[in-house]
Amino acid sequence: MTLDLFLQHLSNGISLGSLYALIAIGYTMVYGVLRLINFAHGDIFMMATYFAFFGIVTFRIPWFITFPLVLVLTAALGMTVEAVAYRPIREAPKISILISAIGASFFLENLTIVLFGGVPKPFPAPTLFTDVVQVGTVAIQKLTFYIPIVTVLSLLALLYLINKTKTGMAMRAVSMDQETARVMGININHTIAFTFGLGSFLAAVGGIMWGMKFPQIQPLMGVIPGLKCFIAAVIGGIGNIGGAVIGGFILGIGEIMLVAFLPNLTGYRDAFAFVLLILILLSKPTGILGEKTAEKV
Amino acid sequence: MSLLKLEDITMWFGGVAALKNFNLELTPGEIVGLIGPNGAGKTTVFNIITGVYKPSRGQVFFKDQEITGMRPDLITKAGIARTFQNIRLFKGLSVLENVLIANHLHLKANYLTAILKLPGYWKEERMMREKSLALLERVGLADQRDELASALPYGLQRRLEIARALATNPQLLLLDEPAAGMNPKEADDLTEFIKEIQQEFDLTIFLIEHHMDVVLNISQRIFVLDYGMTIAKGKPEEVQNNPRVIEAYLGVDENVED
Numbered sequence: 192m193t194l195d196l197f198l199q200h201l202s203n204g205i206s207l208g209s210l211y212a213l214i215a216i217g218y219t220m221v222y223g224v225l226r227l228i229n230f231a232h233g234d235i236f237m238m239a240t241y242f243a244f245f246g247i248v249t250f251r252i253p254w255f256i257t258f259p260l261v262l263v264l265t266a267a268l269g270m271t272v273e274a275v276a277y278r279p280i281r282e283a284p285k286i287s288i289l290i291s292a293i294g295a296s297f298f299l300e301n302l303t304i305v306l307f308g309g310v311p312k313p314f315p316a317p318t319l320f321t322d323v324v325q326v327g328t329v330a331i332q333k334l335t336f337y338i339p340i341v342t343v344l345s346l347l348a349l350l351y352l353i354n355k356t357k358t359g360m361a362m363r364a365v366s367m368d369q370e371t372a373r374v375m376g377i378n379i380n381h382t383i384a385f386t387f388g389l390g391s392f393l394a395a396v397g398g399i400m401w402g403m404k405f406p407q408i409q410p411l412m413g414v415i416p417g418l419k420c421f422i423a424a425v426i427g428g429i430g431n432i433g434g435a436v437i438g439g440f441i442l443g444i445g446e447i448m449l450v451a452f453l454p455n456l457t458g459y460r461d462a463f464a465f466v467l468l469i470l471i472l473l474s475k476p477t478g479i480l481g482e483k484t485a486e487k488v
Numbered sequence: 489m490s491l492l493k494l495e496d497i498t499m500w501f502g503g504v505a506a507l508k509n510f511n512l513e514l515t516p517g518e519i520v521g522l523i524g525p526n527g528a529g530k531t532t533v534f535n536i537i538t539g540v541y542k543p544s545r546g547q548v549f550f551k552d553q554e555i556t557g558m559r560p561d562l563i564t565k566a567g568i569a570r571t572f573q574n575i576r577l578f579k580g581l582s583v584l585e586n587v588l589i590a591n592h593l594h595l596k597a598n599y600l601t602a603i604l605k606l607p608g609y610w611k612e613e614r615m616m617r618e619k620s621l622a623l624l625e626r627v628g629l630a631d632q633r634d635e636l637a638s639a640l641p642y643g644l645q646r647r648l649e650i651a652r653a654l655a656t657n658p659q660l661l662l663l664d665e666p667a668a669g670m671n672p673k674e675a676d677d678l679t680e681f682i683k684e685i686q687q688e689f690d691l692t693i694f695l696i697e698h699h700m701d702v703v704l705n706i707s708q709r710i711f712v713l714d715y716g717m718t719i720a721k722g723k724p725e726e727v728q729n730n731p732r733v734i735e736a737y738l739g740v741d742e743n744v745e746d
Contacts, residue, residue, distance in 0.1 A: 200706070207504075224731075230704050245641060246634065315683075357589070357592050357613075358587070360581070360585055360588065360589050360592070361589065361592060362579065363578070363581060364578045367578045367579065367580055367581070368576055368578060369539065370560075371572070371576040371578070372589075373540075373560040373561050373580075374538055374540065374560045374561075374563035374564060374569075374570060375561075375564060375589060375590045375592070375652065375656065376561045376565055376590065376592060376656050377561055378561050378588065379561070
Protein backbone atom coordinates (compact mmCIF):
# COMPACT_ATOMS: atom_id res chain seq x y z
CA MET A 192 0.00 0.00 0.00
CA THR A 193 1.37 3.39 -0.95
CA LEU A 194 1.41 6.30 1.45
CA ASP A 195 -1.07 8.15 -0.76
CA LEU A 196 -3.51 5.32 -0.61
CA PHE A 197 -3.06 4.99 3.14
CA LEU A 198 -3.76 8.69 3.60
CA GLN A 199 -6.87 8.36 1.51
CA HIS A 200 -8.11 5.53 3.71
CA LEU A 201 -7.20 7.49 6.81
CA SER A 202 -9.12 10.55 5.69
CA ASN A 203 -12.07 8.33 4.88
CA GLY A 204 -11.83 6.74 8.31
CA ILE A 205 -11.66 10.11 10.01
CA SER A 206 -14.74 11.40 8.23
CA LEU A 207 -16.69 8.21 8.94
CA GLY A 208 -15.51 8.38 12.56
CA SER A 209 -16.70 11.99 12.74
CA LEU A 210 -20.18 10.94 11.67
CA TYR A 211 -20.24 8.14 14.21
CA ALA A 212 -19.08 10.54 16.90
CA LEU A 213 -21.86 13.04 16.16
CA ILE A 214 -24.51 10.35 16.47
CA ALA A 215 -22.90 8.62 19.46
CA ILE A 216 -23.05 11.86 21.46
CA GLY A 217 -26.84 11.72 21.33
CA TYR A 218 -26.86 8.26 22.91
CA THR A 219 -24.43 9.22 25.60
CA MET A 220 -26.12 12.49 26.57
CA VAL A 221 -29.53 10.88 26.92
CA TYR A 222 -27.98 8.09 28.95
CA GLY A 223 -26.35 10.73 31.12
CA VAL A 224 -29.59 12.41 32.15
CA LEU A 225 -32.04 9.48 32.01
CA ARG A 226 -29.94 6.29 32.27
CA LEU A 227 -31.79 5.22 29.15
CA ILE A 228 -30.60 3.90 25.80
CA ASN A 229 -32.66 5.86 23.31
CA PHE A 230 -33.10 3.19 20.65
CA ALA A 231 -35.04 5.61 18.47
CA HIS A 232 -31.92 7.76 18.04
CA GLY A 233 -30.81 5.98 14.84
CA ASP A 234 -34.27 6.53 13.38
CA ILE A 235 -34.22 10.20 14.30
CA PHE A 236 -30.98 10.35 12.33
CA MET A 237 -32.75 8.66 9.40
CA MET A 238 -35.65 11.13 9.57
CA ALA A 239 -33.18 14.02 9.25
CA THR A 240 -32.11 12.75 5.83
CA TYR A 241 -35.75 12.53 4.73
CA PHE A 242 -36.41 16.08 5.95
CA ALA A 243 -33.49 17.22 3.79
CA PHE A 244 -34.79 15.23 0.82
CA PHE A 245 -38.24 16.79 1.02
CA GLY A 246 -36.87 20.28 1.57
CA ILE A 247 -34.59 20.21 -1.45
CA VAL A 248 -36.33 17.85 -3.89
CA THR A 249 -40.02 18.25 -3.13
CA PHE A 250 -40.24 21.84 -1.97
CA ARG A 251 -37.21 23.05 -3.95
CA ILE A 252 -35.86 25.06 -1.05
CA PRO A 253 -32.17 25.90 -1.52
CA TRP A 254 -29.84 23.72 0.55
CA PHE A 255 -28.53 26.57 2.68
CA ILE A 256 -32.05 27.15 3.94
CA THR A 257 -33.07 23.51 4.01
CA PHE A 258 -30.17 22.30 6.13
CA PRO A 259 -30.71 24.66 9.08
CA LEU A 260 -34.41 23.87 8.83
CA VAL A 261 -33.62 20.15 8.99
CA LEU A 262 -31.58 20.67 12.15
CA VAL A 263 -34.45 22.46 13.86
CA LEU A 264 -37.07 19.95 12.70
CA THR A 265 -34.98 17.00 13.82
CA ALA A 266 -34.38 18.57 17.23
CA ALA A 267 -38.15 19.03 17.51
CA LEU A 268 -38.68 15.41 16.52
CA GLY A 269 -36.29 14.23 19.22
CA MET A 270 -38.11 16.33 21.81
CA THR A 271 -41.44 14.95 20.62
CA VAL A 272 -40.24 11.37 21.00
CA GLU A 273 -39.17 12.19 24.56
CA ALA A 274 -42.49 13.86 25.39
CA VAL A 275 -44.61 11.08 23.90
CA ALA A 276 -42.67 7.89 24.51
CA TYR A 277 -40.54 8.53 27.63
CA ARG A 278 -41.88 11.32 29.78
CA PRO A 279 -45.25 9.73 30.65
CA ILE A 280 -43.51 6.62 31.99
CA ARG A 281 -40.39 8.20 33.43
CA GLU A 282 -41.21 6.98 36.95
CA ALA A 283 -41.91 3.45 35.69
CA PRO A 284 -39.29 0.68 35.97
CA LYS A 285 -36.34 1.13 33.60
CA ILE A 286 -37.33 -1.90 31.55
CA SER A 287 -40.64 -0.27 30.58
CA ILE A 288 -38.88 2.80 29.22
CA LEU A 289 -36.44 0.59 27.34
CA ILE A 290 -39.33 -1.26 25.70
CA SER A 291 -40.95 2.07 24.91
CA ALA A 292 -37.67 3.12 23.24
CA ILE A 293 -37.70 0.04 21.02
CA GLY A 294 -41.35 0.76 20.22
CA ALA A 295 -40.55 4.36 19.28
CA SER A 296 -37.80 3.07 16.99
CA PHE A 297 -40.10 0.60 15.18
CA PHE A 298 -42.79 3.24 14.96
CA LEU A 299 -40.54 5.77 13.23
CA GLU A 300 -39.20 3.15 10.79
CA ASN A 301 -42.63 1.91 9.81
CA LEU A 302 -44.15 5.35 9.71
CA THR A 303 -41.47 6.29 7.19
CA ILE A 304 -42.22 3.20 5.10
CA VAL A 305 -45.94 3.99 5.11
CA LEU A 306 -45.58 7.69 4.39
CA PHE A 307 -42.59 7.79 2.07
CA GLY A 308 -42.37 4.25 0.74
CA GLY A 309 -39.66 1.66 1.15
CA VAL A 310 -37.93 2.41 -2.14
CA PRO A 311 -34.54 4.10 -1.58
CA LYS A 312 -34.35 7.73 -2.63
CA PRO A 313 -31.30 9.62 -3.87
CA PHE A 314 -30.03 12.19 -1.40
CA PRO A 315 -29.85 15.60 -3.08
CA ALA A 316 -26.28 16.51 -2.21
CA PRO A 317 -25.17 19.94 -3.45
CA THR A 318 -22.23 19.51 -5.85
CA LEU A 319 -20.38 22.13 -3.84
CA PHE A 320 -19.71 19.41 -1.28
CA THR A 321 -19.41 16.35 -3.46
CA ASP A 322 -16.87 17.77 -5.92
CA VAL A 323 -13.70 15.79 -6.15
CA VAL A 324 -10.31 17.37 -5.65
CA GLN A 325 -6.99 15.95 -6.68
CA VAL A 326 -4.53 15.70 -3.79
CA GLY A 327 -1.23 14.39 -5.11
CA THR A 328 -2.13 11.25 -6.95
CA VAL A 329 -5.40 10.54 -5.17
CA ALA A 330 -8.85 11.94 -5.74
CA ILE A 331 -10.79 12.90 -2.63
CA GLN A 332 -14.28 14.34 -2.26
CA LYS A 333 -14.31 17.79 -0.68
CA LEU A 334 -16.85 16.40 1.74
CA THR A 335 -14.17 14.21 3.28
CA PHE A 336 -12.47 17.37 4.54
CA TYR A 337 -15.62 19.23 5.45
CA ILE A 338 -17.03 16.48 7.66
CA PRO A 339 -14.26 16.53 10.30
CA ILE A 340 -14.26 20.34 10.31
CA VAL A 341 -18.01 20.55 10.87
CA THR A 342 -17.73 17.86 13.53
CA VAL A 343 -14.97 19.66 15.43
CA LEU A 344 -16.90 22.94 15.31
CA SER A 345 -20.06 21.20 16.55
CA LEU A 346 -18.09 19.58 19.37
CA LEU A 347 -16.56 22.87 20.46
CA ALA A 348 -20.00 24.48 20.51
CA LEU A 349 -21.36 21.54 22.49
CA LEU A 350 -18.55 21.67 25.05
CA TYR A 351 -19.07 25.39 25.49
CA LEU A 352 -22.78 24.87 25.99
CA ILE A 353 -22.33 22.11 28.52
CA ASN A 354 -19.53 23.67 30.53
CA LYS A 355 -20.21 27.38 30.32
CA THR A 356 -23.95 27.95 30.16
CA LYS A 357 -26.57 27.56 32.82
CA THR A 358 -28.51 25.11 30.68
CA GLY A 359 -25.39 22.98 30.42
CA MET A 360 -24.89 23.25 34.15
CA ALA A 361 -28.47 22.12 34.68
CA MET A 362 -27.84 19.14 32.38
CA ARG A 363 -24.79 18.17 34.40
CA ALA A 364 -26.66 18.59 37.67
CA VAL A 365 -29.59 16.48 36.46
CA SER A 366 -27.22 13.76 35.35
CA MET A 367 -25.57 13.72 38.79
CA ASP A 368 -28.67 13.76 40.99
CA GLN A 369 -32.07 14.27 39.45
CA GLU A 370 -34.01 14.53 42.69
CA THR A 371 -31.74 17.14 44.24
CA ALA A 372 -31.73 19.06 40.99
CA ARG A 373 -35.52 19.32 41.22
CA VAL A 374 -35.43 20.48 44.81
CA MET A 375 -32.95 23.17 43.74
CA GLY A 376 -35.57 24.55 41.38
CA ILE A 377 -34.35 23.06 38.13
CA ASN A 378 -37.14 22.15 35.75
CA ILE A 379 -36.01 18.67 34.85
CA ASN A 380 -38.65 18.29 32.15
CA HIS A 381 -37.14 21.21 30.27
CA THR A 382 -33.61 20.00 30.89
CA ILE A 383 -34.34 16.49 29.64
CA ALA A 384 -36.27 17.80 26.62
CA PHE A 385 -33.37 20.10 25.82
CA THR A 386 -30.94 17.17 26.04
CA PHE A 387 -33.01 15.21 23.52
CA GLY A 388 -33.24 18.25 21.27
CA LEU A 389 -29.49 18.77 21.40
CA GLY A 390 -28.71 15.10 20.74
CA SER A 391 -31.12 15.03 17.81
CA PHE A 392 -29.69 18.27 16.45
CA LEU A 393 -26.24 16.67 16.33
CA ALA A 394 -27.72 13.52 14.80
CA ALA A 395 -29.18 15.75 12.08
CA VAL A 396 -25.79 17.38 11.47
CA GLY A 397 -24.43 13.84 11.09
CA GLY A 398 -27.43 12.74 9.01
CA ILE A 399 -27.07 15.51 6.44
CA MET A 400 -23.39 14.76 5.98
CA TRP A 401 -24.06 11.02 5.95
CA GLY A 402 -26.61 11.55 3.18
CA MET A 403 -24.04 13.42 1.12
CA LYS A 404 -21.37 10.79 1.70
CA PHE A 405 -23.64 7.78 1.06
CA PRO A 406 -26.28 9.41 -1.15
CA GLN A 407 -29.06 6.90 -0.88
CA ILE A 408 -31.70 7.12 1.82
CA GLN A 409 -34.22 4.51 2.95
CA PRO A 410 -36.37 3.94 6.03
CA LEU A 411 -34.07 1.39 7.68
CA MET A 412 -30.84 3.25 7.05
CA GLY A 413 -30.66 4.34 10.70
CA VAL A 414 -30.61 0.85 12.16
CA ILE A 415 -27.01 -0.21 11.60
CA PRO A 416 -25.41 3.24 12.07
CA GLY A 417 -27.59 3.60 15.18
CA LEU A 418 -26.34 0.32 16.60
CA LYS A 419 -22.74 1.13 15.74
CA CYS A 420 -22.91 4.54 17.33
CA PHE A 421 -24.47 3.03 20.42
CA ILE A 422 -21.47 0.70 20.47
CA ALA A 423 -19.16 3.68 19.98
CA ALA A 424 -20.75 5.33 23.03
CA VAL A 425 -20.31 2.16 25.10
CA ILE A 426 -16.71 1.70 23.97
CA GLY A 427 -15.89 5.26 25.01
CA GLY A 428 -17.76 4.94 28.29
CA ILE A 429 -21.46 5.64 28.12
CA GLY A 430 -22.51 8.92 29.69
CA ASN A 431 -19.18 10.52 28.81
CA ILE A 432 -19.22 12.88 25.80
CA GLY A 433 -15.48 12.74 25.19
CA GLY A 434 -15.74 8.97 25.33
CA ALA A 435 -18.44 8.93 22.65
CA VAL A 436 -16.20 10.97 20.36
CA ILE A 437 -13.22 8.70 20.93
CA GLY A 438 -15.41 5.61 20.46
CA GLY A 439 -16.79 7.04 17.22
CA PHE A 440 -13.32 7.63 15.79
CA ILE A 441 -12.00 4.22 16.87
CA LEU A 442 -14.95 2.57 15.18
CA GLY A 443 -14.86 4.66 11.99
CA ILE A 444 -11.12 4.47 11.43
CA GLY A 445 -10.97 0.80 12.50
CA GLU A 446 -13.73 -0.18 10.11
CA ILE A 447 -12.14 1.54 7.11
CA MET A 448 -8.69 0.18 7.91
CA LEU A 449 -10.05 -3.34 8.28
CA VAL A 450 -11.45 -3.16 4.77
CA ALA A 451 -8.32 -1.47 3.44
CA PHE A 452 -5.79 -3.91 4.86
CA LEU A 453 -7.83 -7.11 4.75
CA PRO A 454 -10.00 -6.73 1.64
CA ASN A 455 -11.27 -10.29 1.86
CA LEU A 456 -12.88 -9.43 5.23
CA THR A 457 -14.97 -6.67 3.61
CA GLY A 458 -18.12 -8.68 4.23
CA TYR A 459 -17.39 -8.59 7.97
CA ARG A 460 -17.23 -4.82 8.04
CA ASP A 461 -20.31 -4.46 10.24
CA ALA A 462 -19.22 -7.33 12.47
CA PHE A 463 -16.07 -5.36 13.37
CA ALA A 464 -18.06 -3.05 15.64
CA PHE A 465 -19.66 -5.93 17.49
CA VAL A 466 -16.39 -7.82 17.96
CA LEU A 467 -14.83 -4.66 19.31
CA LEU A 468 -17.77 -4.23 21.69
CA ILE A 469 -17.35 -7.76 23.03
CA LEU A 470 -13.62 -7.25 23.54
CA ILE A 471 -14.18 -3.96 25.39
CA LEU A 472 -16.94 -5.39 27.55
CA LEU A 473 -14.68 -8.29 28.50
CA SER A 474 -11.65 -6.17 29.33
CA LYS A 475 -13.04 -2.82 30.50
CA PRO A 476 -16.83 -2.98 30.93
CA THR A 477 -17.17 0.72 31.80
CA GLY A 478 -15.53 1.77 28.52
CA ILE A 479 -12.39 3.76 27.85
CA LEU A 480 -13.32 6.93 29.76
CA GLY A 481 -16.06 5.47 31.89
CA GLU A 482 -15.67 5.60 35.62
CA LYS A 483 -16.44 2.72 37.83
CA THR A 484 -19.53 3.59 39.80
CA ALA A 485 -21.25 1.52 42.40
CA GLU A 486 -24.71 0.61 41.22
CA LYS A 487 -27.25 2.63 43.18
CA VAL A 488 -30.03 0.62 44.69
CA MET B 489 -50.78 34.74 59.07
CA SER B 490 -49.12 31.42 58.80
CA LEU B 491 -46.27 30.89 56.36
CA LEU B 492 -46.59 27.14 56.21
CA LYS B 493 -49.48 25.01 57.27
CA LEU B 494 -49.72 21.23 57.22
CA GLU B 495 -53.22 19.93 57.78
CA ASP B 496 -53.84 16.42 58.95
CA ILE B 497 -51.08 14.85 56.88
CA THR B 498 -50.91 11.06 56.69
CA MET B 499 -48.36 9.21 54.63
CA TRP B 500 -48.52 5.48 53.99
CA PHE B 501 -45.66 3.46 52.59
CA GLY B 502 -47.27 0.13 51.78
CA GLY B 503 -48.83 -0.91 55.08
CA VAL B 504 -46.68 1.36 57.23
CA ALA B 505 -47.88 4.79 58.25
CA ALA B 506 -44.73 6.92 58.27
CA LEU B 507 -46.77 9.89 59.41
CA LYS B 508 -50.19 10.00 61.03
CA ASN B 509 -52.48 13.04 61.19
CA PHE B 510 -49.60 15.49 61.34
CA ASN B 511 -50.47 19.13 61.88
CA LEU B 512 -48.07 22.05 61.81
CA GLU B 513 -48.25 25.79 61.46
CA LEU B 514 -45.22 28.05 61.10
CA THR B 515 -45.39 31.82 61.47
CA PRO B 516 -42.91 34.03 59.63
CA GLY B 517 -39.58 34.54 61.38
CA GLU B 518 -39.81 31.49 63.64
CA ILE B 519 -37.19 28.83 64.18
CA VAL B 520 -38.95 25.56 64.87
CA GLY B 521 -37.35 22.22 65.66
CA LEU B 522 -38.53 18.75 64.75
CA ILE B 523 -37.12 15.92 66.80
CA GLY B 524 -37.78 12.26 67.37
CA PRO B 525 -36.03 8.90 67.30
CA ASN B 526 -34.72 7.48 64.04
CA GLY B 527 -37.50 6.36 61.75
CA ALA B 528 -40.03 8.64 63.45
CA GLY B 529 -41.02 10.22 60.14
CA LYS B 530 -39.10 13.48 60.34
CA THR B 531 -37.55 13.43 56.89
CA THR B 532 -40.91 12.30 55.51
CA VAL B 533 -42.33 15.64 56.71
CA PHE B 534 -39.62 17.46 54.74
CA ASN B 535 -40.20 15.34 51.65
CA ILE B 536 -43.90 16.13 51.76
CA ILE B 537 -43.32 19.87 52.18
CA THR B 538 -40.86 19.97 49.25
CA GLY B 539 -43.06 17.90 46.94
CA VAL B 540 -40.77 14.87 46.77
CA TYR B 541 -43.66 12.80 48.23
CA LYS B 542 -47.34 13.36 47.75
CA PRO B 543 -49.11 12.68 51.06
CA SER B 544 -51.69 9.89 51.18
CA ARG B 545 -54.02 12.28 52.95
CA GLY B 546 -53.99 15.90 54.07
CA GLN B 547 -53.01 19.25 52.64
CA VAL B 548 -50.00 21.54 52.61
CA PHE B 549 -50.38 25.31 52.37
CA PHE B 550 -47.60 27.80 51.77
CA LYS B 551 -48.57 31.45 52.14
CA ASP B 552 -52.20 30.32 52.01
CA GLN B 553 -51.74 28.61 48.64
CA GLU B 554 -52.17 24.88 48.49
CA ILE B 555 -48.95 23.21 47.37
CA THR B 556 -49.80 19.57 48.14
CA GLY B 557 -47.97 17.33 45.68
CA MET B 558 -46.80 20.21 43.53
CA ARG B 559 -43.63 19.70 41.47
CA PRO B 560 -40.50 20.18 43.62
CA ASP B 561 -39.00 22.82 41.34
CA LEU B 562 -42.18 24.90 41.54
CA ILE B 563 -42.24 24.60 45.32
CA THR B 564 -38.64 25.79 45.42
CA LYS B 565 -39.64 28.67 43.20
CA ALA B 566 -42.46 29.52 45.58
CA GLY B 567 -39.86 30.03 48.33
CA ILE B 568 -39.04 26.79 50.14
CA ALA B 569 -35.46 25.52 50.17
CA ARG B 570 -33.88 22.58 51.94
CA THR B 571 -30.70 20.77 52.81
CA PHE B 572 -30.33 17.02 53.10
CA GLN B 573 -29.54 14.67 55.93
CA ASN B 574 -26.90 12.88 53.85
CA ILE B 575 -25.29 15.80 52.04
CA ARG B 576 -26.44 15.87 48.44
CA LEU B 577 -24.27 18.38 46.68
CA PHE B 578 -23.58 18.07 42.97
CA LYS B 579 -20.24 16.40 43.61
CA GLY B 580 -18.84 16.84 40.11
CA LEU B 581 -19.61 20.56 39.98
CA SER B 582 -17.42 23.25 41.50
CA VAL B 583 -18.38 25.03 44.73
CA LEU B 584 -19.39 28.12 42.75
CA GLU B 585 -21.41 26.10 40.23
CA ASN B 586 -23.36 24.45 43.04
CA VAL B 587 -24.53 27.87 44.16
CA LEU B 588 -24.98 29.20 40.62
CA ILE B 589 -27.27 26.37 39.74
CA ALA B 590 -29.60 27.16 42.60
CA ASN B 591 -29.72 30.75 41.36
CA HIS B 592 -30.76 29.32 38.05
CA LEU B 593 -34.48 29.53 38.64
CA HIS B 594 -34.49 33.29 39.03
CA LEU B 595 -33.20 33.91 35.57
CA LYS B 596 -35.59 35.18 32.97
CA ALA B 597 -33.30 34.14 30.15
CA ASN B 598 -34.36 31.08 28.19
CA TYR B 599 -32.57 28.89 25.67
CA LEU B 600 -33.15 31.35 22.87
CA THR B 601 -31.60 34.35 24.63
CA ALA B 602 -28.83 32.09 25.86
CA ILE B 603 -28.03 30.96 22.35
CA LEU B 604 -28.35 34.40 20.83
CA LYS B 605 -26.42 35.96 23.71
CA LEU B 606 -28.72 38.93 23.95
CA PRO B 607 -27.46 41.79 26.15
CA GLY B 608 -29.98 41.00 28.89
CA TYR B 609 -28.51 37.53 29.11
CA TRP B 610 -25.03 38.78 29.96
CA LYS B 611 -26.40 41.18 32.52
CA GLU B 612 -28.34 38.45 34.25
CA GLU B 613 -25.40 36.05 34.10
CA ARG B 614 -23.14 38.65 35.67
CA MET B 615 -25.64 39.47 38.41
CA MET B 616 -26.14 35.80 39.16
CA ARG B 617 -22.39 35.30 39.45
CA GLU B 618 -21.95 38.27 41.72
CA LYS B 619 -24.79 37.17 43.94
CA SER B 620 -23.38 33.65 44.16
CA LEU B 621 -19.91 34.93 45.00
CA ALA B 622 -21.36 37.18 47.70
CA LEU B 623 -23.14 34.20 49.20
CA LEU B 624 -19.96 32.13 49.19
CA GLU B 625 -18.16 35.05 50.79
CA ARG B 626 -20.85 35.18 53.47
CA VAL B 627 -20.58 31.50 54.38
CA GLY B 628 -16.78 31.59 54.22
CA LEU B 629 -16.27 29.54 51.09
CA ALA B 630 -15.03 32.23 48.71
CA ASP B 631 -11.49 30.85 48.61
CA GLN B 632 -12.67 27.38 47.64
CA ARG B 633 -15.02 28.52 44.91
CA ASP B 634 -13.26 26.68 42.07
CA GLU B 635 -12.74 23.42 43.93
CA LEU B 636 -14.99 20.46 43.31
CA ALA B 637 -17.74 20.22 45.90
CA SER B 638 -16.64 16.68 46.70
CA ALA B 639 -13.16 17.95 47.64
CA LEU B 640 -14.44 20.09 50.53
CA PRO B 641 -14.13 18.83 54.10
CA TYR B 642 -17.35 17.61 55.64
CA GLY B 643 -18.20 20.69 57.70
CA LEU B 644 -17.73 22.98 54.72
CA GLN B 645 -19.91 20.73 52.56
CA ARG B 646 -22.70 21.33 55.05
CA ARG B 647 -22.14 25.08 54.78
CA LEU B 648 -22.15 24.87 51.00
CA GLU B 649 -25.46 23.04 51.12
CA ILE B 650 -26.90 25.88 53.18
CA ALA B 651 -25.44 28.45 50.78
CA ARG B 652 -26.95 26.57 47.87
CA ALA B 653 -30.34 26.55 49.57
CA LEU B 654 -30.06 30.29 50.29
CA ALA B 655 -29.31 30.96 46.64
CA THR B 656 -32.87 30.00 45.73
CA ASN B 657 -34.07 33.07 47.73
CA PRO B 658 -36.21 31.09 50.16
CA GLN B 659 -38.57 32.43 52.78
CA LEU B 660 -38.71 29.05 54.44
CA LEU B 661 -35.52 27.06 54.96
CA LEU B 662 -35.71 23.38 55.90
CA LEU B 663 -32.54 22.02 57.47
CA ASP B 664 -32.30 18.24 57.75
CA GLU B 665 -29.82 17.45 60.54
CA PRO B 666 -27.44 20.33 59.81
CA ALA B 667 -25.20 19.41 62.79
CA ALA B 668 -24.99 15.69 62.03
CA GLY B 669 -21.49 14.38 62.56
CA MET B 670 -20.22 17.59 64.15
CA ASN B 671 -18.35 17.88 67.43
CA PRO B 672 -19.80 20.20 70.14
CA LYS B 673 -17.61 23.12 69.09
CA GLU B 674 -18.62 22.83 65.43
CA ALA B 675 -22.24 22.41 66.45
CA ASP B 676 -22.05 25.62 68.50
CA ASP B 677 -20.60 27.50 65.55
CA LEU B 678 -23.36 26.16 63.36
CA THR B 679 -26.02 27.25 65.85
CA GLU B 680 -24.67 30.79 65.74
CA PHE B 681 -24.45 30.64 61.97
CA ILE B 682 -28.07 29.55 61.61
CA LYS B 683 -29.24 32.32 63.95
CA GLU B 684 -27.26 34.86 61.91
CA ILE B 685 -28.59 33.82 58.54
CA GLN B 686 -32.11 33.70 59.95
CA GLN B 687 -31.79 37.41 60.76
CA GLU B 688 -29.84 38.39 57.66
CA PHE B 689 -32.04 36.67 55.12
CA ASP B 690 -35.28 37.15 57.03
CA LEU B 691 -35.98 33.43 57.09
CA THR B 692 -38.34 31.09 58.77
CA ILE B 693 -36.42 27.96 59.69
CA PHE B 694 -37.73 24.48 60.29
CA LEU B 695 -35.03 22.05 61.31
CA ILE B 696 -34.59 18.39 62.11
CA GLU B 697 -31.77 17.80 64.54
CA HIS B 698 -30.47 15.12 66.85
CA HIS B 699 -28.03 17.32 68.75
CA MET B 700 -30.27 18.25 71.67
CA ASP B 701 -28.23 21.27 72.74
CA VAL B 702 -28.52 22.70 69.23
CA VAL B 703 -32.27 22.22 69.04
CA LEU B 704 -33.00 23.45 72.55
CA ASN B 705 -30.81 26.50 72.08
CA ILE B 706 -32.06 27.51 68.66
CA SER B 707 -35.76 26.65 68.53
CA GLN B 708 -38.62 28.76 69.73
CA ARG B 709 -40.93 25.76 69.43
CA ILE B 710 -40.31 22.05 69.10
CA PHE B 711 -42.35 19.22 67.66
CA VAL B 712 -41.64 15.67 68.77
CA LEU B 713 -42.46 12.74 66.51
CA ASP B 714 -42.48 9.06 67.39
CA TYR B 715 -43.66 6.34 65.03
CA GLY B 716 -45.31 8.96 62.83
CA MET B 717 -47.32 10.48 65.69
CA THR B 718 -46.83 13.92 67.22
CA ILE B 719 -46.26 13.04 70.86
CA ALA B 720 -45.44 16.52 72.08
CA LYS B 721 -45.08 20.11 70.98
CA GLY B 722 -44.32 23.42 72.64
CA LYS B 723 -41.53 25.54 74.01
CA PRO B 724 -38.15 23.82 74.45
CA GLU B 725 -38.43 23.72 78.25
CA GLU B 726 -41.94 22.26 78.09
CA VAL B 727 -40.91 19.56 75.64
CA GLN B 728 -37.82 18.78 77.66
CA ASN B 729 -39.92 18.02 80.72
CA ASN B 730 -42.69 16.15 78.95
CA PRO B 731 -42.74 12.58 80.33
CA ARG B 732 -43.76 11.05 76.99
CA VAL B 733 -40.81 12.69 75.28
CA ILE B 734 -38.42 11.58 77.97
CA GLU B 735 -39.77 8.07 77.63
CA ALA B 736 -39.63 7.99 73.81
CA TYR B 737 -36.50 9.89 73.25
CA LEU B 738 -34.62 11.85 75.82
CA GLY B 739 -34.68 8.98 78.30
CA VAL B 740 -32.27 6.91 76.25
CA ASP B 741 -29.54 9.50 76.49
CA GLU B 742 -26.72 7.13 75.56
CA ASN B 743 -28.06 6.75 72.04
CA VAL B 744 -29.49 10.16 71.49
CA GLU B 745 -26.63 11.34 69.36
CA ASP B 746 -26.67 8.45 66.90
